[in-house]
Amino acid sequence: MANRISVCLIFIFVASVLGECPNGYTRHDDSCYKFFSSVLATWAESLTYCELFESKLAVIETEREQTFIEGLLRREWHPAASDGVWVDGTDLLIEGEWIWADDGTPIKSQTFQKWYPGEPNSLGKRGEDCMDLLHHEKYNWNDNSCERKQNFLCEIETEGTSGSGGVNTGGIIGR
Ligand SMILES: [Ca+2]
Ligand SMILES: [Ca+2]
Numbered sequence: 630m631a632n633r634i635s636v637c638l639i640f641i642f643v644a645s646v647l648g649e650c651p652n653g654y655t656r657h658d659d660s661c662y663k664f665f666s667s668v669l670a671t672w673a674e675s676l677t678y679c680e681l682f683e684s685k686l687a688v689i690e691t692e693r694e695q696t697f698i699e700g701l702l703r704r705e706w707h708p709a710a711s712d713g714v715w716v717d718g719t720d721l722l723i724e725g726e727w728i729w730a731d732d733g734t735p736i737k738s739q740t741f742q743k744w745y746p747g748e749p750n751s752l753g754k755r756g757e758d759c760m761d762l763l764h765h766e767k768y769n770w771n772d773n774s775c776e777r778k779q780n781f782l783c784e785i786e787t788e789g790t791s792g793s794g795g796v797n798t799g800g801i802i803g804r
């Protein structure tokens with residue numbers, strides 16, 4: 630029994646060193662992604678869901694990442710899925726100043742942005758302060774009402790070989 634447990638622990642250890650994704654998550658570059666397409670949640674609820682599974686709402690930093698995400702959402706889309714998919718962007722703190730909630734990075738400081746033309750438009754009396762990807766707008770970025778219940782995309786940033794090509798940068802992690 631004890632042996633089984635230690636074998637099990639070794640597997641978990643090896644898996645985490647190799648940077649494998651937890652069950653249900655899909656790897657792309659240094660991250661793992663999970664599209665929760667059967668849960669409807671407000672933006673804040675979806676953030677909590679992601680945390681429950683050791684992840685965060687997706688932070689989209691590059692065109693390459695956006696393209697992967699579009700493919701993933703398209704593949705897993707189904708007729709009962711919501712049109713919008715929550716990701717981590719918000720301007721809840723200061724209207725018009727979009728940040729990634731995870732670490733507060735201003736989105737305008739990022740070279741890559743993919744707002745749908747005319748977005749963010751903060752529609753309606755109460756405005757729109759949370760970012761989603763709209764299925765009918767080819768998963769370009771939109772601002773939506775944070776209270777809306779819809780599906781969401783979680784991301785785990787794994788450590789290990791960062792950058793492309795798997796260059797060994799000298800083992801900063803785990804030494
Ligand atoms: Ca990311
Ligand atoms: Ca807003």
Ligand SMILES: [Ca+2]
Pocket residue numbers: 748749750751752757771772773
């Ligand atoms: Ca909008």
